[in-house]
Amino acid sequence: MRAIWTGSIAFGLVNVPVKLYSATESHDVNMHQVHEKDGGRIRNQHRCQECGKVVESDDMVKAYDDGENRVILTKDDFEALPADENDDLEVLQFVPNDQIDPIMLEKSYFLEPTSKTPKSYLLLRQTLEDTDRTAIVTITLRTRTRLATLRVCGKVLMIQTLRWADEIRDVDFKGVDSQAKISKKELDMSAKLVESYSEDFTPEEFNDDYQEELRKLIDAKIDKGESLDLEKAFGDEEEDEEPGGDVIDLMEALQKSVDSSRSSKKGSASSKKGSSTSGAKKSSGKSGAKKSSGKSSSSNSGKKKTG
Structure with a gap:
């Protein structure tokens, strides 16, 4: 396994140094296209429709086409976008585990503690x-800021990227609104079948039969000598990044985070109280004015409350 991201989980003043690893991999047999006649590898070429020339990857840029206008976006354009450049995996909120709809989940990643004393990770x-909670976090992967969940998976912490709410399609299938009657006998029989x-x-009990048979077929062809000598694939590059720093005083960081949260709540409460007091004085002033005009103060007060 090779780390694809190095940074820290940040919530309050607590900092948890981690590395990110892909949690899944495909077991499909890797295949590519070749010329049937001589077994030569077929290479794809990118050819410009305007000039007919083969275009190298360095000369390619992205464009958006709405049918009438084509807007070309360069590398500089993308770099100017407000992508998060820090290495923090920021915790936004903690939510009950059952509030995460599986349809929103995308790719999974394992988080490895990189601190020499991983107490904050374990905490x-x-x-x-203990709280049956999942953290909602943001993380920047390949220049894109993603929404994700942070949860426990066995002994490790796991990140699962999320689809955005507007990426989930709305459906309205007529069949689900059918008024067909289901009898008790049918329900009982269905329950027994379940x-x-x-x-x-x-x-672990389930196997991908197709891939197993495909591997057997390939092995049989190799045994019969129906194979070609190919160049060995290059190995993965080693990860040389150093682990992040340790959390010096975990309890102090936790206490400061809690105190900061309480202070912000008190400030908000005081602001609301001051606002309500000011409103009461204004109401009193208006009531007095209405008294002098000969109107009932109790009637006006009642209207003010119901409003």
Whole structure:
């Protein structure tokens, strides 16, 4: 495994140095296209429709086309966008575990503690377990800021990127609103059928039969000598980045974060109280004015409250 991101989980004044690793991988047999006649590898070429020349990747830029206008966006244009440049995985809020709809989940990543004394990592893991909470965080991957969940997976912390709310399609299938009547007998029989299949889920029991048979076919062709000598693939580059710094005083950072949160709440409460007092004085002044005009103060006061 190779780390694809190095940074810190940040919530309050607590800082948890971590590295990010892809949690999943494909088990599909890697294949590519070749010329059937001689087995030569087929290479794709990018050819310009205007001039007919082959274009190298360094000369390519992106463009948006709405059917009438084409806007070309250069590398400098993308760099000018307000992408988050820090290495913090910022916690926005903690939510109940059951509030995360699985349809929003995308790719999963493992988080490795990189501190020499990973107490803050273990503390966060235990806190999430004890409170049955999932953290909603933001993380910047490949210049794009993503929304993600931070949760416990066994002994490690895991990140799962989320789709944005407007990326979930609205559906209106006519069949789901059908008024077809379902009898009690049908429900009972359906429940019995479900019960007959009921057991604990053990993913290790299931195999990808297609990929297994494909591998057998490839091995059989190799045994028969129906293979070509190919260049060995290059290995992955090593990750040389150093781990992040340690949290010097975890309790102090936690206490300051809690105090800061309480202070902000008190300030908000005081502001609301002052506003209500000011409003009461204004109301009193208006009531007095209405008395002098000969109107009932109790009637006006009642109107003011119901309003």
